[in-house]
Amino acid sequence: MRVLAAMSGGVDSAVAAARAVEAGHDVTGVHLALSAKPGTLRTGARGCCTIEDAHDARRAADVLGIPFYVWDFAERFTEDVVEDFVAEYAAGRTPNPCLRCNERIKFEALLDKAVALGFDAVCTGHYARLSTVDGRVELRRSADDGKDQSYVLASLTTEQLAHAMFPLGGSTKAAVREEAAARGLSVAEKPDSHDICFIPDGDTRGFLTRRLGEQPGLLVDDETGAVLGRHAGVHEFTVGQRKGLGIDAPAPDGRPRYVLSLEPVSGTVRVGSAEKLAVTEIVAERPVSRIEWDGPVECVAQVRAHGGTAPAVAELVDGSVVVHLREPLRGVAPGQAVALYRPDPTAGDLVLASATITTTR
Template sequence: MRVVAAMSGGVDSAVAAARALDAGHDVTGVHLALSRNPRSYRSGARGCCSIEDSNDARRAADALGIPFFVWDMSEEFADEVVDDFVAEYAAGRTPNPCLRCNEKIKFAAVLDRALALGFDAVATGHYAQLRTAADGTIEMHRATDHGKDQSYVLGVLTQEQLAHSLFPLGGSVKTDVRAEAAERGLQVATKPDSHDICFVADGDNAGWLAEKLGPRPGSVVDEQGTVLREHDGAYAFTIGQRRGLRLGVPADDGKPRFVLDIEPVSGTVTVGPRERLQVDALEGIRPLWCGTAPAGTLECTVQLRAHGDEHRASLTVDGDRVHVTLHDPASGIAPGQAVVVYDGTRVVGSATIARTHRREPVG
């Protein structure tokens, strides 16, 4: 097959490209330029999609002896990922830009361009496994290395996209991948993994959002409506947040308080005790299924954060709405996050959390 290897400049994508080459594919390395001003994105150990990363990707491609190109996806990235991120926070929701990037950029815009240019598939360094079912359906499963498993952020992929995807690292553990990179003479063998949000240069999400959205003053209140302090923007808070609340006045019981709710119109942020964060049901919108949508009630597990626990659940689908009852309650779940559905290790699909049902305290 003719394969585009998406090379981020990290060790995983470099080894994935090497393995695709070893498998006999005709491989071309492609680095995605995602910023109109790459120097505004992260660099160094916490980098992703920076000039440094582009140079690292080019050197890895040269070492492998494969053609290498840089594809400018900055306009698509700004429209589909960055602007969406800002809009979601402005609406009081907590988005995951990595899922959005996979859905709209890496496995939509990139795959569309690759297919138009005569390529057959896109290979990435994600840790997930693809299997062909008896009926010919392409299934996505969790990676062997559960500590590195990235099936959560790939839960937005459709059957058509999975059919044109390769994940060469799905059956490996990270330590072996680094050792292989060193054996192949790839300079990225010891390069640290990227973290956090690539387009927030200094890691200060609240400060970055403040620059984009400006001051939007409001109040932090307790569950009785008592004003505890004023703030400059509800976008600086997330459901479940404990640190940085700067309340000054302790709770009556002396226990820490957490963000329970964010009302974006008035800018009201409500705080309360940890036990009020418990969620036992949620509703999702904009579902994306890796195969056929579930019929009836599906007994499953769901994951609600990129590195979160699995929760036993029951799921029903009603058109473009997904209803999930959690048998294992979850804490601090925010609208805007993704619920990714699993049947064993198989990824069924995902949806965006629109609302949650808070568990009533016992006693």
């Protein structure tokens, strides 16, 4: 097959490309330039997509002996990921930019261009597994639970998955680093990126304030309605947040307060006890499903990239997915994705569906 390997400049994508070459595919490497003004140097695990990352990707391609290109996707990335991120926070929701990037950049914009140029698949360094049943491609968790990225890939369609390749799905991160060193790849010990790539300093609040400006509002006790303080905008908060609330006086019972809900129109941030964060029902829209909804489905629901899972029963009601959690989850916010899995410890839990959370109860 003709394979386009998306090479970020990190160890995972470099080893994924190497395995595609070793499997006998005709591989071409490409680095996506996602920033109009990329930083010159990377600092530790802060961000990605810098000039240094592009150089690392090129050096890896040279070691593998494959053609290498840099494609400018900055405008598309800004519109579909960065602007979406800002708009979601302004609306009081909590988006996942990595999920959006996979959905709209790597497996929409990049994949569309790859197919148009005659490539059969896009290869990435994601930790997830693919299997084929009756000619249909299915997405599963990776072998390394700590690195599993099936959650941020769960919104991909069956057609997109049919053109995807995840060579690292059956490996652990430690094994990937060892392999990179053995192959002579200089990125073998390069730190992983743990931050939002377009906010390399890690200051999400500052980034949003610069984009949205100050939009003053009130911090209100959800139980009593008492005003506890003021804030510069609902975009500074997320549901479940405990620190940085700017409340001077402790709760009457001495226990910490948490953000329970955000009301962007009135500018109200409601806070209360941890117990009030417990969610037992989730309603989500725009489902991407790999099952036929002919009734309630037993599953495991996941609401965060790592953690936030509970056994559940899900059903499709008037085009929305309603998830009834058998165990309550905390910190579930509108704008997040909920991914549904069928447990399978042998082959990897199977992704059944993904949808965007609108309300919780």
